[in-house]
Amino acid sequence: MAEFLQFLISGLTVGAVYALVALGFTLIYNASGVVNFAQGEFVMLGGMVTVFAVSLGLPLPLAALLAIGIAVVIGLLLHRLAIEPARGASAVTLIIITIGASIFLRGLAAVVFDKQFHKLPAFTGEAPVDILGAAVQPQSFWVLGGAAIVVLALYVFLEHTIIGKAVLATAANRLAARLVGINTTTIMALAFGGSAAIGAIAGILVTPITLTSYDAGTLLALKGFAAAMLGGMGNPIGAVVGGLLLGLLEAFGAGYLSSTYKDAFAFLVILVVLFAAPQGLFGRRVVERV
Amino acid sequence: MKSKVNLKVLMAAGVMGLGASHGALAQDTIKIGSVLSVTGPSSFLGEPEDKTLRIYVDKINAAGGVGGKKIELVIYDDGGDANKARTFATRLIEDDEVIAMVGGTTTGSTMAMIPVFEDAKIPFISLAGAIEVIDPVRKFVFKTPHTDKMACEKIFEDLKKRNLTKIGMISGTDGFGASMRAQCVKVAPNYGMQILIDESYGPRDSDMTAQLTKIKNTAGVQAVVNPGFGQGPAIVTRNYAQLGMTNIPFYQSHGVASKSFIDLAGAAAEGVRLPAAALLVGDKLPENDPQKKVVTDYKQAYESATKQPVSTFGGHAYDGLFLLVEAMKRANSTDPQKIRDEIEKTKGFVGTGGIVNMSATDHLGLDLSAFRMLEIKGGDWNLVASGS
Numbered sequence A: 001m002a003e004f005l006q007f008l009i010s011g012l013t014v015g016a017v018y019a020l021v022a023l024g025f026t027l028i029y030n031a032s033g034v035v036n037f038a039q040g041e042f043v044m045l046g047g048m049v050t051v052f053a054v055s056l057g058l059p060l061p062l063a064a065l066l067a068i069g070i071a072v073v074i075g076l077l078l079h080r081l082a083i084e085p086a087r088g089a090s091a092v093t094l095i096i097i098t099i100g101a102s103i104f105l106r107g108l109a110a111v112v113f114d115k116q117f118h119k120l121p122a123f124t125g126e127a128p129v130d131i132l133g134a135a136v137q138p139q140s141f142w143v144l145g146g147a148a149i150v151v152l153a154l155y156v157f158l159e160h161t162i163i164g165k166a167v168l169a170t171a172a173n174r175l176a177a178r179l180v181g182i183n184t185t186t187i188m189a190l191a192f193g194g195s196a197a198i199g200a201i202a203g204i205l206v207t208p209i210t211l212t213s214y215d216a217g218t219l220l221a222l223k224g225f226a227a228a229m230l231g232g233m234g235n236p237i238g239a240v241v242g243g244l245l246l247g248l249l250e251a252f253g254a255g256y257l258s259s260t261y262k263d264a265f266a267f268l269v270i271l272v273v274l275f276a277a278p279q280g281l282f283g284r285r286v287v288e289r290v
Numbered sequence B: 001m002k003s004k005v006n007l008k009v010l011m012a013a014g015v016m017g018l019g020a021s022h023g024a025l026a027q028d029t030i031k032i033g034s035v036l037s038v039t040g041p042s043s044f045l046g047e048p049e050d051k052t053l054r055i056y057v058d059k060i061n062a063a064g065g066v067g068g069k070k071i072e073l074v075i076y077d078d079g080g081d082a083n084k085a086r087t088f089a090t091r092l093i094e095d096d097e098v099i100a101m102v103g104g105t106t107t108g109s110t111m112a113m114i115p116v117f118e119d120a121k122i123p124f125i126s127l128a129g130a131i132e133v134i135d136p137v138r139k140f141v142f143k144t145p146h147t148d149k150m151a152c153e154k155i156f157e158d159l160k161k162r163n164l165t166k167i168g169m170i171s172g173t174d175g176f177g178a179s180m181r182a183q184c185v186k187v188a189p190n191y192g193m194q195i196l197i198d199e200s201y202g203p204r205d206s207d208m209t210a211q212l213t214k215i216k217n218t219a220g221v222q223a224v225v226n227p228g229f230g231q232g233p234a235i236v237t238r239n240y241a242q243l244g245m246t247n248i249p250f251y252q253s254h255g256v257a258s259k260s261f262i263d264l265a266g267a268a269a270e271g272v273r274l275p276a277a278a279l280l281v282g283d284k285l286p287e288n289d290p291q292k293k294v295v296t297d298y299k300q301a302y303e304s305a306t307k308q309p310v311s312t313f314g315g316h317a318y319d320g321l322f323l324l325v326e327a328m329k330r331a332n333s334t335d336p337q338k339i340r341d342e343i344e345k346t347k348g349f350v351g352t353g354g355i356v357n358m359s360a361t362d363h364l365g366l367d368l369s370a371f372r373m374l375e376i377k378g379g380d381w382n383l384v385a386s387g388s
Helices: A001-031 A039-055 A060-084 A093-113 A138-160 A162-172 A172-179 A184-210 A217-231 A235-255 A260-278 B002-028 B043-062 B082-094 B106-121 B148-161 B175-191 B210-218 B230-242 B258-269 B276-284 B293-305 B312-331 B336-344
Strands: A129-131 A134-136 B029-036 B070-077 B099-105 B122-127 B141-143 B166-172 B196-199 B223-226 B250-252 B273-277 B370-377 B380-383
Touching: A001 A039, A001 A134, A001 A138, A001 A162, A001 A184, A001 A235, A001 B141, A001 B196, A001 B210, A001 B293, A039 A060, A039 A093, A039 A184, A039 A217, A060 A184, A093 A217, A134 A138, A138 A162, A138 A184, A138 A235, A162 A172, A172 A184, A172 B082, A217 A260, A235 A260, A235 B210, A260 B196, A260 B210, B002 B276, B029 B043, B029 B082, B029 B312, B043 B070, B043 B293, B082 B106, B099 B312, B106 B122, B106 B141, B141 B258, B141 B312, B148 B223, B148 B250, B148 B273, B148 B370, B166 B175, B166 B210, B166 B230, B175 B196, B196 B210, B210 B230, B223 B230, B223 B258, B230 B250, B230 B258, B273 B293, B273 B312, B276 B293, B276 B312, B276 B370, B276 B380, B293 B312, B312 B336
Parallel strands: B029 B070, B029 B099, B099 B122, B122 B141, B166 B196, B166 B223, B223 B250, B250 B273
Antiparallel strands: A129 A134, B273 B370, B370 B380
C-alpha cells in the first residue's frame, strides 16, 4: 500500500507538470491550429528566470511574478515576430517556425544565463510528509495544487468570460468568429501569452523538485505533446487527463515493471490508445466534408 | 586572361612563402597538436582542457621551452563531432606536421582519431575516459584519465572494508552511467559483491522515487551505488533522503565530483561517499602526500589565469602535456618514434590524476591510489581515512 501510494503521488506530481505543458499546447492549438514546440521553453524560462532573480536577492514571490511576466512577453513576441508575419502559411510551416523559436530561446538562455543546472529552495520546507507510509515532498502539494488552480482558472475564463468565449469561438470556427466581430489576431496573441504564463507557472512550481537548466524544456515539450495527443489534441480536459495518465504510466511502469523500459512502456500504451482511438481519449472526430 | 595569370603567380608566391616559413619554424619550434571539444555538448570537458594547454604551453615557452626549442601549439575544436575530429587529425599530421598529439576530449572522437595517428606513427595522448582507448594496447596511443572500472573497484574496495557486500544499483542510462554500470557489474564478483537489484533512470528524468522505493523494499540491501552524470544523481540523492534511506550507505561516482553536485543535492548529500581525483581535495591532502604540490600548484595556476574553479578535466590535459614534455626531454629528440618509446617508459610521473607508471602492456599507468574516497560532510568534501 505504501509502495502503491509512493508511485501514485510521484506519478501525479510529474503528471501534473506534463498536464500543464499539454494545456499550453492545447490553448495555442485551439486558437491558431499551431502546435507550439517552444512550449517547453516557457517552462524552462519560468524556472531559470526565477532562479536568477532569487540569486540576485529578489524575494521568491516577486521573482516568480517576474518570471511569469518575462515568459508572457516572450510568448507575445513569439506571436508578433514569428507567427503573425507568417499568417496564412500552412500549419506545418508554422510548426517548423515554433521549432526554430524553441532552438533560438534555448540558445539565448544558454548565453544569458549559463549551461549549469540550478535549484530553487522548496516553497515550504524540504522535510518529507508521511502519508500512510509514503514519503512525499511538500513541494508535490504545491505542484498538484498549483496545477489544479491553473486548470480551474482556465475553465472559468473560457466558460464564463466574454473574452474566454471569444477564444472558444475562434477555436470552433475562425472565419465565423471573425465575421461576428471577434479580432482573431488579438485572440491568438492572448493564447500565446496565456500558454506562456501556464508554462512559466509549471516551471516555477516544479524546479524545486526537478532542478532546471537552459535545455530543460526539450523533453518536457515532448512529454507534454505526447500527453496532449493521448488526451486528444485541442481538448483542455483531455490535456489534463493525458498528462496525469502519462505521469502515472511512467511511475507505475518504473515501479512495478522495469525502470529500463518505463519510457517505452508509457509510449507503447499511448500507441495502443491512438491505434484504438486516433483522435485521442477526448478528441473530436474531424469529418472532412466534400 | 590577365587576372588568371596574376592568380597563378600569387598562388605560387603564396606556396613558396608558406614553404619558407614552414621550414624556418620547424627548426626552432616543436609542433604539438590537439583536437578538443571546446564547444558543443562536451564543452564542459573541452573548455578547461583547452585553457590548461594554452596556460602551460605559455609557461613552458616563457621558461625557455623544451631543450631550447619553443612549443607551438595547434588546437582544433571538433565541437564534439567525431567526424570533424578525424578530419582535424588528418590535418594535424599532413598540413601541420605535428610530432605529437595531446587531445581527444570524448571517447567518440578519440576512437575516430586513433587509426590516423597509428598509421602516421605519431604519439597520441588521449584525454577520454573509456577503457577502450588503451585496451587493447595500441602502440602509439596513451591516455591520462582514470577509467570508470577503477571507480567501481575503488567503491567496492571501500564497501569491502566496511563489510558490506549486498548492494543495490541505480544507474543513469546516459553513456557515462551505462558504461560504468557495465564495468561495475563485471568487477563485482572480484570483490565478492552481490548486486541484489539493478535499477536505471533516463538522463533527463525528474523523479526517481519509484526506482528507489523498489530498492528500499528489497530485503538485504546494505549499500546503494549510483553511477551517473549531470543532474540525475543530484535528484537521486534528494529522493534518497526524501524516502528516509540515509541509514543505508550511499555511493556516488566520480561523474559528480564537482562542487555543483553538493549545491544541487543540498542537505541530502550529507554522508554520501564517492571516489574522486586528488585535485578536488588538494588543500585537504596531508603535507607528505606526493601529489600535494602538483595539484595545489595546478589549481592555483588555473584559477588565477581563468578566474574559474578548477576541474579534473583540465587536470587530464595538464597530465597529458607534461607526460609528453618529460618524454621529449628524456628522448632529447623530436623524433615521434623516440618520444613514443620514452612515454611508454614513464615511471613515477606525478600528475594531477595520480602517479603514472607506464609499461608496454599498460598505456594508462594509474592504479587505485589515483582515486581518493571522499565523504560529503558539512557541505564539503572530506577524505575518508582508509579502513573507516
